[in-house]
Amino acid sequence: MVLLTNIPARNPGTLTGPGNNTWLLDGAHPTLIDAGVGHPEHLEELSRHLAGRALSRVLVTHGHPDHSSGVPALRERWPAVDVHRWPSPDASACVPLRDGEQVPAGDLVLEVVHTPGHAADHVCFWEPRSRGLFCGDMMTATTTIMVPPAARGGSLREYLASLQRLAALGPAVAWPGHGPVITDPVGRIAEYLAHRAERERQVLACLNDGVTDLDGIVARVYADTPPALWPAARLTVEALLEKLGKFGRDVVGGL
Numbered sequence: 526m527v528l529l530t531n532i533p534a535r536n537p538g539t540l541t542g543p544g545n546n547t548w549l550l551d552g553a554h555p556t557l558i559d560a561g562v563g564h565p566e567h568l569e570e571l572s573r574h575l576a577g578r579a580l581s582r583v584l585v586t587h588g589h590p591d592h593s594s595g596v597p598a599l600r601e602r603w604p605a606v607d608v609h610r611w612p613s614p615d616a617s618a619c620v621p622l623r624d625g626e627q628v629p630a631g632d633l634v635l636e637v638v639h640t641p642g643h644a645a646d647h648v649c650f651w652e653p654r655s656r657g658l659f660c661g662d663m664m665t666a667t668t669t670i671m672v673p674p675a676a677r678g679g680s681l682r683e684y685l686a687s688l689q690r691l692a693a694l695g696p697a698v699a700w701p702g703h704g705p706v707i708t709d710p711v712g713r714i715a716e717y718l719a720h721r722a723e724r725e726r727q728v729l730a731c732l733n734d735g736v737t738d739l740d741g742i743v744a745r746v747y748a749d750t751p752p753a754l755w756p757a758a759r760l761t762v763e764a765l766l767e768k769l770g771k772f773g774r775d776v777v778g779g780l
């Protein structure tokens with residue numbers, strides 16, 4: 526049995542939806558998957574669950590602020606906590622994770638799966654007994670994932686390869702960084718791959734029709750999306766054009 530509790534990070538917003546999930550795996554090594562943002566109510570709820578015990582470790586799925594910026598507050602509350610992250614310039618005080626490494630968490634052992642694409646330092650944590658996956662920002666139950674261009678640490682090619690790698694594990698359940706638990710991760714990944722293929726067809730149709738500026742492509746392909754999300758869509762289209770080898774050559778615009 527997996528002793529797992531979602532401790533909400535209390536950071537609702539346009540890109541975070543209802544706010545981030547942080548997952549407490551209780552047991553011999555109380556472990557938090559993702560750090561939240563240091564909101565006082567997040568720390569209080571975590572303290573209540575630990576009931577006087579120390580937090581052993583934090584496993585950070587990636588360095589985006591909604592997943593990692595709570596680390597200093599967690600260190601302040603539990604000074605002996607070990608923070609594990611994929612190596613990156615802003616993770617110097619953390620224990621570096623390696624692909625395939627086994628990490629004790631709660632009463633379980635999680636396996637590190639490096640899944641770049643949404644962010645270069647993104648990892649998932651695989652729990653083989655339950656076939657459960659802590660999937661960070663690789664997928665959600667209700668939305669698609671923003672995959673930024675290379676200048677922002679993203680790669681659509683790598684993201685698609687990471688999805689394929691996760692599908693090959695055959696997860697039965699996935700615990701995401703945002704939104705509800707995903708009860709059919711393999712089916713969700715298939716939907717994502719089909720969605721990306723459809724977006725690629727739509728963007729190629731724009732190019733064929735002579736729409737060759739980034740904003741024009743976003744306005745056409747994302748016509749049904751609220752304009753508040755267009756800046757994120759713009760980055761996703763830029764990443765798609767990079768994958769196609771079109772950005773900066775056939776399409777102008779970008780950041």
Ligand SMILES: [Zn+2]
Binds near residue numbers: 589662
């Ligand atoms: Zn992220």
